[in-house]
Amino acid sequence: MVGTALFFLFAGFAIMCAISMVYHKNPLYSAISLVGVFISLSCIYVTLAAPFIAAVQILIYAGAIMVLVVFVIMLLNLDDDRPLNRLRYLYAIGGGLGVVLLAQTLFVFYAVLRAPNQPVDPNTSAGKTLTIGQAMYTEYLLPVEIVGVLLMMAIIGSVMLARRLSQPQLELVVEREEELRGEDD
Amino acid sequence: MEPNLASYLALSGILFTIGCVGVIFKRNAIGMFMCIELMLNAVNLTFVAFSRYYADTTGQLFVFMVMAVAACEAAVGLGIIISFFRNSQSVDVDDASLMKN
Amino acid sequence: MEFESILKTAFPFIVISIGVLMGFQIVLMIVAYTVLGERKLLGWMQGRIGPNRVGPWGVLQPFADLLKFILKEDIVPDKSTKFVYFLAPLVALTCALMPIVVYPFGPAITTVDWSFLPYGLGEGVRALPLTIAKIDVGVLFVFGITSVGVYGIALAGWSSNSKYSLMGGLRSSAQMISYELAMGASVIGVVMLAGTLDLNGIIYAQQQSTFRWFIIPQFIGFFVFLISAFAETNRTPFDLPEAETELVAGFHTEYSALKFALFFMAEYVNMFTVSMMCTVLFLGGWYVPGLSHIFEVGSIPYAVVSHVAFIGKICAFLVLYIWVRGTLPRFRFDQLMNFGWKFLLPVALANVIFTIIVVFFVNR
Numbered sequence: 001m002v003g004t005a006l007f008f009l010f011a012g013f014a015i016m017c018a019i020s021m022v023y024h025k026n027p028l029y030s031a032i033s034l035v036g037v038f039i040s041l042s043c044i045y046v047t048l049a050a051p052f053i054a055a056v057q058i059l060i061y062a063g064a065i066m067v068l069v070v071f072v073i074m075l076l077n078l079d080d081d082r083p084l085n086r087l088r089y090l091y092a093i094g095g096g097l098g099v100v101l102l103a104q105t106l107f108v109f110y111a112v113l114r115a116p117n118q119p120v121d122p123n124t125s126a127g128k129t130l131t132i133g134q135a136m137y138t139e140y141l142l143p144v145e146i147v148g149v150l151l152m153m154a155i156i157g158s159v160m161l162a163r164r165l166s167q168p169q170l171e172l173v174v175e176r177e178e179e180l181r182g183e184d185d
Numbered sequence: 186m187e188p189n190l191a192s193y194l195a196l197s198g199i200l201f202t203i204g205c206v207g208v209i210f211k212r213n214a215i216g217m218f219m220c221i222e223l224m225l226n227a228v229n230l231t232f233v234a235f236s237r238y239y240a241d242t243t244g245q246l247f248v249f250m251v252m253a254v255a256a257c258e259a260a261v262g263l264g265i266i267i268s269f270f271r272n273s274q275s276v277d278v279d280d281a282s283l284m285k286n
Numbered sequence: 287m288e289f290e291s292i293l294k295t296a297f298p299f300i301v302i303s304i305g306v307l308m309g310f311q312i313v314l315m316i317v318a319y320t321v322l323g324e325r326k327l328l329g330w331m332q333g334r335i336g337p338n339r340v341g342p343w344g345v346l347q348p349f350a351d352l353l354k355f356i357l358k359e360d361i362v363p364d365k366s367t368k369f370v371y372f373l374a375p376l377v378a379l380t381c382a383l384m385p386i387v388v389y390p391f392g393p394a395i396t397t398v399d400w401s402f403l404p405y406g407l408g409e410g411v412r413a414l415p416l417t418i419a420k421i422d423v424g425v426l427f428v429f430g431i432t433s434v435g436v437y438g439i440a441l442a443g444w445s446s447n448s449k450y451s452l453m454g455g456l457r458s459s460a461q462m463i464s465y466e467l468a469m470g471a472s473v474i475g476v477v478m479l480a481g482t483l484d485l486n487g488i489i490y491a492q493q494q495s496t497f498r499w500f501i502i503p504q505f506i507g508f509f510v511f512l513i514s515a516f517a518e519t520n521r522t523p524f525d526l527p528e529a530e531t532e533l534v535a536g537f538h539t540e541y542s543a544l545k546f547a548l549f550f551m552a553e554y555v556n557m558f559t560v561s562m563m564c565t566v567l568f569l570g571g572w573y574v575p576g577l578s579h580i581f582e583v584g585s586i587p588y589a590v591v592s593h594v595a596f597i598g599k600i601c602a603f604l605v606l607y608i609w610v611r612g613t614l615p616r617f618r619f620d621q622l623m624n625f626g627w628k629f630l631l632p633v634a635l636a637n638v639i640f641t642i643i644v645v646f647f648v649n650r
Contacts, residue, residue: 007188011196018200018223028444034219035437037200041226048237050194053245055426056227060252062431065222067258068482070437071459072263073215073320074444074452076270094209096187098202105198112191126241128282129423129483135242143246147253154257160209161264171311 006047014040027073031066038062050127197280200227214266214276225255228247290405295388305418309386316597317554318348321630331612349570363446363540365458371444375541378438381553384431385559388424390486392416392572392593396584416589417486425473428563429466432518435461436462439520442549445538454536457526457619458483462607465517465524466628471509471634475641476500476567478521498575501568506637510630515560517626519553522611526619532570556622561603574597 012117017036024030038061045054136144200223207220229248236244264277273280322337322344329336362371377452383595396415423426436459443455477483483630492500501508517524528537538549565571572592581588617625 004187005186007192014196015199018203021201021219021223022277027219028441029214030216030219032370032437032441033374034223034435036222038226039434041230044196044230045233047188048233050233050237050245051422053233053248053428055423055430056249056252058430059426060224060256060417060432061222063436063466065256065429067433067436067459067463069215069219070440071456072267073260074440074456074459076267076276078213078215078276090209094206097209098206101198101202101205104215105195105202108198109191109195112194113189117189122239124237125243126236126240127245131242132249135262137475140243140246143250147250150257151253151277154260156279158260158264160270161261161428169261180197 003047007044008058010040010043010047014044027078028070031073035062035066038066047126048127052127052129052132190234190238191200194231197227197230197234200224200230208243212277213265214269214281218262218266221258222255225251249271293427294406296645299489302418306387309391309418310383311599312382312391313386313389313553313558314600315556317551317558318352320350320604322347323604324611327605327608328612331609352436352547355544358543360543360545361540363448365447366540367447370441370582371540372545374438374442375545375552376438377441378435378552379548379555381431382555382559385428385562386555387419388417388427388485389562390417390489390566390571390596392596393588394584395571395589396585397427397582401522409555410423413584414595415486415537421484423483424507424552425444425477425488425563425567425602428485428559429470429473432559433466435552435556438549442541443537445603446537450534450539451537454539458520458537461520461524461526461622461626462515465630466513467498468510468626468630469514470517470555472507472514473567474638475504475507478645479503479639485566485571488566490523492570493573497567498573504568504637506633507641508564510634510637511564511567513630514626515564516607516610517622519560519607521558521607523614523617524622525616526622556599557604561600561607565599565604569599571599571645577630593642601632634647 014037017033017040021030021033021037024033037058042054042057042062045051045057204220204223204227207223208217209265211217211220231252232244232251236242269281270276324334325347326344337347340350364367395414396413398414400411400414439458439462440455443451443458446452479495480488481490482488482580488500488564492498495503497503506631515524520526539544541549572595574592574595575593577588580592
């Protein structure tokens with residue numbers, strides 16, 4: 001009973017926030033709505049007995065990524081989104097895609113509903129922090145290492161993208177590039 | 186009716202659809218980025234739901250990986266958006282047409 | 287029969303509601319008196335008396351302040367973004383109050399026999415935990431919720447449509463993102479030593495460790511945590527988001543009356559939360575060494591003394607906050623960023639690596 005109520009509460013909130021995210025033209029309103037989606041999804045994870053993933057969801061998505069997005073929106077002081085006046089055919093493409101995806105969802109819903117009901121093990125250890133940690137550092141060590149390297153690359157890449165060269169440095173870079181171009185010819 | 190696997194998959198599908206349609210409707214690079222995050226989250230929900238109903242940790246580890254990739258995407262993507270804004274005073278993807286023709 | 291079954295279903299919710307009320311009451315009363323204590327202590331440090339008019343020695347001052355906040359006129363700027371403007375203080379206070387549910391207020395009471403309760407409600411109840419919610423990932427929960435609290439400040443700065451507010455909001459989000467990293471990295475050492483993310487579990491792990499308190503093996507982590515805690519709560523010397531001399535009042539320049547009171551309360555509850563984290567992670571939480579020889583573990587006096595010790599440790603940290611505010615001047619913004627990224631974060635990471643090596647060799 002309580003589980004059903006919680007699911008429909010959070011699912012409804014998530015869908016409402018998602019629609020409001022797409023609907024709003026102002027990027028900051030979209031960002032706030034997206035945070036709402038993340039938080040309600042995290043609540044759903046708690047009801048799915050995955051407290052670690054729920055906490056990490058709030059910590060990474062709501063606490064880090066979206067704060068960064070809000071920061072960028074505030075920094076650039078963006079105005080409202082432009083309407084799709086030049087590209088009207090995109091409405092058709094978007095609508096068609098939406099209908100196809102919803103049909104697929106309905107099909108999956110129907111298929112899973114008809115399948116025999118999967119019983120849930122109430123004492124599962126799958127969501128425990130200890131289980132996740134053990135799996136992460138034994139069975140899935142290589143993927144974790146690769147993700148670490150990926151994060152490192154992302155840090156270096158974003159620093160390179162965001163740097164501002166001073167005038168002498170810039171001249172040096174331009175000179176060097178011209179030299180290289182001369183060698184190519 | 187207790188929520189079962191099908192209800193979580195349906196929620197995930199609806200969120201994914203909204204995100205997918207949003208990517209096409211938004212003209213704003215940051216808006217598109219947020220819609221992609223929404224799609225990633227919808228996929229995460231299926232992972233966690235399957236991990237719950239099959240009592241397997243692998244799904245939750247996948248969610249962890251997806252989150253790490255999303256964080257990388259945020260760092261690099263926002264860096265690109267900022268440097269694009271510096272050059273063209275706009276984050277509209279229609280303005281990113283320097284290579285056209 | 288009907289009444290009995292309803293009561294049995296509702297009983298856990300009633301108990302949790304009472305727990306929530308009591309926990310919030312304790313925290314909010316202490317927070318209210320922290321404000322008075324801050325004004326008194328700062329007054330003494332600066333050779334003044336401080337508030338002394340309302341009640342004997344000014345002890346009723348918090349209630350007078352509250353009354354003033356409620357009765358003042360609520361001014362909303364004409365050009366503000368209304369919805370976000372109203373949302374921001376709510377977000378700030380909600381995120382500040384939510385961590386209270388995982389506070390380890392004291393050890394579980396296990397020696398009381400609950401069978402005296404009517405309708406057999408006490409059957410099978412063995413322990414009364416002094417924590418509202420039993421969450422496996424308490425540390426992550428507290429960090430997650432406090433990091434969501436940044437939205438309150440950032441949105442307040444953006445929606446007020448004032449350049450001082452916007453500057454304050456931008457500064458605060460940049461500062462909080464930067465120092466959260468150092469804070470998180472400083473906690474990893476403790477989590478590795480304790481082997482759990484549960485706050486009560488960390489306290490039990492400290493009781494069984496060699497040094498009793500994690501501050502001794504983790505003193506580098508402790509100092510990094512303390513410094514970043516000052517930055518996270520926007521306190522002097524890192525109070526750039528609300529620097530009076532530069533930004534009027536920072537992100538809450540345009541807020542008045544009760545909405546300002548919400549921000550004000552959120553700031554002090556956040557101070558309480560980071561002090562609680564400091565106490566639990568490094569100073570043994572409610573654990574008093576040697577107390578188990580005097581009282582039986584799990585009895586009511588043991589729990590009461592432990593609870594008082596817990597609150598006392600937190601209050602010591604709150605006094606430290608006020609003391610630092612009375613002593614140190616404010617950083618410049620580039621100094622703040624350099625300090626966070628180029629000193630605090632490397633030191634915290636070095637501490638993590640050092641702890642990994644030590645734990646590896648000790649556990650072998």
